[in-house]
Amino acid sequence: MLRTPLSLTRRILPVATAVVLTLGLTPAAQAGETLVAVAANFTAAAKDIGAAFADSTEHTVTFSFGSTGKLYTQIANGAPFDAFLAADTARPEKAEAEGLAVEGSRFTYALGRIVLYSTDPTLVDEAGAVLSTPDAFDKLAIANPVTAPYGTASIQAMTALGVYDTLAPKLVQGDNIAQTFQFVATGNAQLGFVALSQVADHSDGSRWVVPTDLYEPIRQDAVLLKSGAENDAATAFLDFLRGPEAAAIMDRYGYGQSGS
Known part of the structure; x- marks a missing residue:
């Protein structure tokens, strides 16, 4: 039986090892x-x-x-x-x-889009007419327009409709749109301008999806x-x-x- 000379073996092994490492067996990218x-x-x-x-x-x-x-x-x-x-x-x-x-x-x-929403199924109609009948509610929730763009859009929509000055005394502000939604969901405000995404997966209450031409995109x-x-x-x-x-x-x- 022929044997590989020891000197040749020593030359082959490092090369073989290098090939295995290159082909191989490098670890897969780690999850981060x-x-x-x-x-x-x-x-x-x-x-x-x-x-x-x-x-x-x-x-x-x-x-x-x-x-x-x-x-x-x-x-x-x-x-x-x-x-x-x-x-x-x-x-x-x-x-x-x-x-x-x-x-x-x-x-x-x-x-994003805003929607006028109430848990009362009869309060908000498809045209948002309730905004022109302020005696129908005591509080209207919006997000803080200084820190929350959805609050800015709400102000713009009311201004475009010509109802902002009338409704301003009824406004209650959430720190963000999540808190604004909670004001409406818990009844602390009868209605509010919230994100469409917050009500998209359910159909309870009443709502008016505000036309996008009433506020900046x-x-x-x-x-x-x-x-x-x-x-x-x-x-x-x-x-x-x-x-x-x-x-x-x-x-x-x-x-x-x-x-x-």
Whole structure:
């Protein structure tokens, strides 16, 4: 039986080992985690998108919800978010301008809509006529227009309808659109301007989907933050947000997409 000389064996083994390592057996990409700041109107949709993202990629995403203005303040003060899903374009633009976000990463992920909603099934008709009969209710809830773009849209709609001055004494403000919805859901306000996404999955109460020509488009931008620039899970989540599976979820909650 022929034997390989020891000197030749010593030359072959390192090469064979190198081939195995190159071919092989390198570990698969590891699953990662990301922390994302999300405007409150997008809560339900974000949770569904986050679950779909985890199923598709094995990455995990954790959300922190709040008003766009307050989330931006947290980001500016060093909160460790990797990405920011705002309810407007102004704060993501500002994040880029102030060096808090990765330049060129900003995109519009959704177009929001407002709806006048009440748990009373007879209070709001399909034309929103109740706004012209203020004796029919005591309190009208809106999100804080200083920090929440959905609140700004509500003011714009009332102004366009010529009812703002009359209704101003009846307004109660939530810190964000989630709290505004709670005011209505609990009966602390008889009706309110909330996000269509908050009522899209049920048909109780009464509602009027406010025509979009009564307020400026609620373009909701996302941006990758500098603190998440090296986080593969963060960039993967933003890529997923632009994809068809996320678009289908957003459509279910009443959002439009950029260009739609």
